[in-house]
Amino acid sequence: MNRMSWPAKLGMNILAWLIAVLMFFPIFWLLLTSFKTNALAASRTPAFFFSPTIAGYVNAIVDNAYVHYLINSCISAIGSTLICMALAIPAAYSMVFRRSKYTDSTLLWMLSTKMLPPVGVLIPIYIVYKDLHLLDSVWGLVLIFAAMNLPIVVWLLYTYFKDIPEAIIEAADIDGASLLTKLVRILVPLTLPGLLSTGLLAVVLAWNEAFWAINLTNVHGATLAVFVSGFKSARGQYWASMSAASVLSVLPILIAGWFTQRQLVRGLTFGAVK
Amino acid sequence: MAIVQLKDICKQFDGGEANAVDHFDLTTRDGEFVVLVGPSGCGKTTTMRMIAGLEEISKGELWIGDRNVDGIPAKDRDIAMVFQSYALYPHMSVRENMAFSLKLKKRPKAEITKAVNDAAEILGIQNLLDRKPKALSGGQRQRVALGRAIVRQPQVFLMDEPLSNLDAKMRVEMRAEIVKLHRKLGVTTFYVTHDQVEAMTMGQRIVVMRDGYIQQIDAPNALYERPVNMFVAGFIGTPSMNFLKARVDDASQRLIGEGFSIAMEKAHETALANHLGREVWAGVRPEHLDLVTDANAGTTDNQLTGTVEVIEPLGAVTIVQVRVGEHIVTAELDSHTSLAMGDPAALTCDSHKLHLFDAASEKTLLETSDSGKRTTGDAKTTTA
Secondary structure, X not given: OOOOOHHHHHHHHHHHHHHHHHHHHHXXXXXXXXXXXXXXXXXXXXXXXXXXXXXXXXXXXHHOOHHHHHHHHHHHHHHHHHXXXXXXXXXXXXXXXXXXXXXXXXXXXXXXXXXXXHHHHHHHHHHHHHHOOOOOOHHHHHHHHHHHHHHHHHHHHHHHHHOOOHHHHHHHHHHOOOHHHHHHHHHHHHOHHHHHXXXXXXXXXXXXXXXXXXXXXXXXXXXXXXXXXXXXXXXXXXXXXXXXXXXXXXXXXXXXXXXXXXXXXXXXXXXXXX | OOOEEEEEEEEOOOOOOOOOXXXXXXXXXXXXXXXXXXXXXXXXXXXXXXXXXXXXOOEEEEEEOOEEOOOOOHHHOOEEEXXXXXXXXXXXXXXXXXXXXXXXXXXXXXXXXXXXHHHHHHHOOHHHOOOOHHHOOHHHHHHHHHHHHHOOOOOEEEEEOOOOOOOHHHHHHHHHHHHHHHHHHOOEEEEEEOOHHHHHHHOOEEEEEEOOEEEEEEOHHHHHXXXXXXXXXXXXXXXXXXXXXXXXXXXXXXXXXXXXXXEOOHHHHHXXXXXXXXXXXXXXXXXXXXXXXXXXXXXXXXXXXEEEEEEEEOOOEEEEEEEEOOEEEEEEEEOOOOOOOOOEEEEEEOHHHOEEEEOOOOEEOOOOOOHHHOOOOHHHHOOO
């Protein structure tokens, strides 16, 4: 790597910065707009220097009940992840340590369900939810998010569990461990980094989910995705308010990601180096 | 402690055609150290895993003590197993590793502490109790794995190639240690290895297996002195036994082949009564061959003559390979031998120590011990 000549190095640096700025700019612009007035945000000439206002944030938090949506987002993301993990850990365990000739095809089938466009099952799910009185309910979202993330979570846990030598599970068998003991006291502690990063991924996916949230909830069970899309009104776009709302909905997950990034990286490379 | 009985046990894997283990029949003595030995794929590990309850038995019965354990899960069989990879719990300290099974049995704390400390003392690992397996050397991990097995005071120990991940020096050390441990605890032990030296040095009885069949069950010396077939004869002992195709000459009462001629002993005459004029395999161990020198030339019979092909000085002895007719004969000679490669050489053998095998079935033509006769799988033993 050090053999590059200095013009090449400089070129690479400039290119890297260009790409970074290009990718970061929309987020930067979102943040900037969130501190503008709606009038300034709608103006045709882009403004980089202006006297900032938090009116957009006040509008989002006070007038539009941000906290209500925030709580729903937390419940749906964390709740669905917990259900997902509770189902996926035993599922992945049996796929790794109780293999049958159907295991591989089951795994593939599970993953293939992710290829189905969600809109294809929107009508049946909508009708089922209506009959079960789960429409506009955060618990309805918990269920659908858990189902949505299950294949990917099982798949990831499967790869983590596969790295655990079977002899360790057999040793636990002989030591007198029940199935639950093996899961809770051997497998989970051994794959904890992987479990945590998988859990985090499931939380992020549920948090960012918009399709089901917008179609199945309205007010009571609505998440931040519904909250943000609500700023798109018939009377026109309130860019500044919408930006503030967007920042507010991205912020919690960004902070969570910041605090867990070490864990996340460790989890994603877990097992790569023995 | 318990007697373990394997009654006509077979194992067939899903989709497998032949039995991985075929009609395995063995009753241990109480507190016996039984070694299962054979080349890889011979079914020795599968047999042990069936005893452990990690593998289902397809046919036959397995008794541990006075219980038929068929269908009883591994955790209720009162056995302990030492794995080739040690299989320690990486997230637990040595103490927790050893205490795990007792904790699961909800034994009182004081009892667990005492059991762990006692086991640690026996194995000399008291100072390692608070370390994680990662911070241990291979030999130390092996000790912890043994410790985890002995704290439970099981009826049967199962050891699956426990020394194969250790270096040569450590292996010899641990070999002796396991034997001592067995003598101290007196627990019936099954020990799987592919290493015949380990088998010979550790086993009170050795089960030699091939292709799922038991070839011979015997004490180490009996295996060495009275192998039932050419497989066992070649497998036990290093360097391996030499096999020479010889014609039984009726007139001279000798075994004759290209480059050699060996006088028949009285014992051979009865054994070879039905093979007069036909071919048999003669087996000679390298350590029973000697060089013919000027000093003993007049007094030696039974000569094998040829040219030296390879010389391997080992210090204490020198291993020499001599081409005798179509055979390469390995001889273990005095280290002071003055032979050089390409030299003509004459070897002499002690005909009392000669082994004779049927040319077709490869089974021994000599008397075997009682236990040695219990071999199965005739069809399998005919092919070399």
